[in-house]
Amino acid sequence: MYCEYYGLKEKPFNITSDPSFFYLSSSHREALSHLTYGINSRKGIIVISGEIGTGKTTLCRVFLTQSQQNNIKTAFIINPNFSTKELLEAIIADFGISVLRKTKLSLVEQLNQFLLKETARGYNAVLIIDEAQNLKPNQLEEIRLLSNLETDKDKLLQIVLIGQPELKFKLNLSNLIQLRQRVVVSYHIKPLEKKELRDYISHRLKVAGSDPEKIVFTEEAQEMIFNFSKGTPRLINILCDRCLLAGFVTQTNTIDGQIAGTCIKELDSGSASPPII
Numbered sequence: 001m002y003c004e005y006y007g008l009k010e011k012p013f014n015i016t017s018d019p020s021f022f023y024l025s026s027s028h029r030e031a032l033s034h035l036t037y038g039i040n041s042r043k044g045i046i047v048i049s050g051e052i053g054t055g056k057t058t059l060c061r062v063f064l065t066q067s068q069q070n071n072i073k074t075a076f077i078i079n080p081n082f083s084t085k086e087l088l089e090a091i092i093a094d095f096g097i098s099v100l101r102k103t104k105l106s107l108v109e110q111l112n113q114f115l116l117k118e119t120a121r122g123y124n125a126v127l128i129i130d131e132a133q134n135l136k137p138n139q140l141e142e143i144r145l146l147s148n149l150e151t152d153k154d155k156l157l158q159i160v161l162i163g164q165p166e167l168k169f170k171l172n173l174s175n176l177i178q179l180r181q182r183v184v185v186s187y188h189i190k191p192l193e194k195k196e197l198r199d200y201i202s203h204r205l206k207v208a209g210s211d212p213e214k215i216v217f218t219e220e221a222q223e224m225i226f227n228f229s230k231g232t233p234r235l236i237n238i239l240c241d242r243c244l245l246a247g248f249v250t251q252t253n254t255i256d257g258q259i260a261g262t263c264i265k266e267l268d269s270g271s272a273s274p275p276i277i
Contacts, residue, residue, distance in 0.1 A: 002248035012208035013241035017057040023203045027190040038185035044155045045182045048162050050189030053234025077129045084142045115156035126158045133163035144179040191231030220257030
């Protein structure tokens with residue numbers, strides 16, 4: 001609605017996990033470094049956690065994009081709400097393995113043969129499971145068993161568990177101690193720092209095609225946006241999108257404290273309607 005008015009190619013503050021809009025905050029940079037190190041070093045199991053809306057899935061998609069140029073084969077499970085056998089089938093399907101027999105033993109053997117071939121070709125195989133806090137203990141135990149697939153020197157399958165903080169609590173269950181001992185890289189993504197907010201907003205506007213002089217978020221507006229969001233990217237996006245809509249309605253390119261305050265009140269009240277002209 002407002003893109004033409006602001007001269008944008010697309011909405012800059014969508015809440016989809018679009019890697020092209022990824023902003024490398026200090027915390028995301030560290031998370032990506034931990035992820036890359038763990039996989040390149042064939043460490044086995046890696047855990048990346050973070051609160052809702054901190055950009056965990058986007059980080060995954062950025063890594064997946066990078067992995068295409070780095071001899072890495074990936075399987076990405078977005079929602080692991082399966083039985084243990086269905087989860088295994090989903091992993092095999094996402095790796096592109098042609099299934100001959102569907103017994104559990106046969107599925108594991110076919111996965112093992114695939115991993116051996118990829119390793120011989122110089123490829124690293126990575127399984128990424130998003131929303132891993134939803135995994136049941138028996139599924140996590142199945143994942144531990146998959147982490148046992150190895151040669152004398154290397155792990156055949158690198159496993160990345162991405163989830164909300166509940167994931168770390170779940171991994172501390174007494175019956176999952178063997179899995180916890182196999183987690184060799186772990187990192188918790190933190191919200192944006194206050195000093196990063198200006199660059200975050202500018203980055204997303206620039207990617208969307210904004211002229212730097214075209215849209216201005218005042219210092220007061222930025223202060224209010226940070227206080228509302230506490231640095232959580234998803235909440236920043238929701239509020240900034242609302243602010244641009246309000247700016248369009250009032251025909252202004254300057255998002256000031258008044259506009260930000262009005263939008264915050266509307267969001268706090270649960271109002272979904274745009275400001276009235």
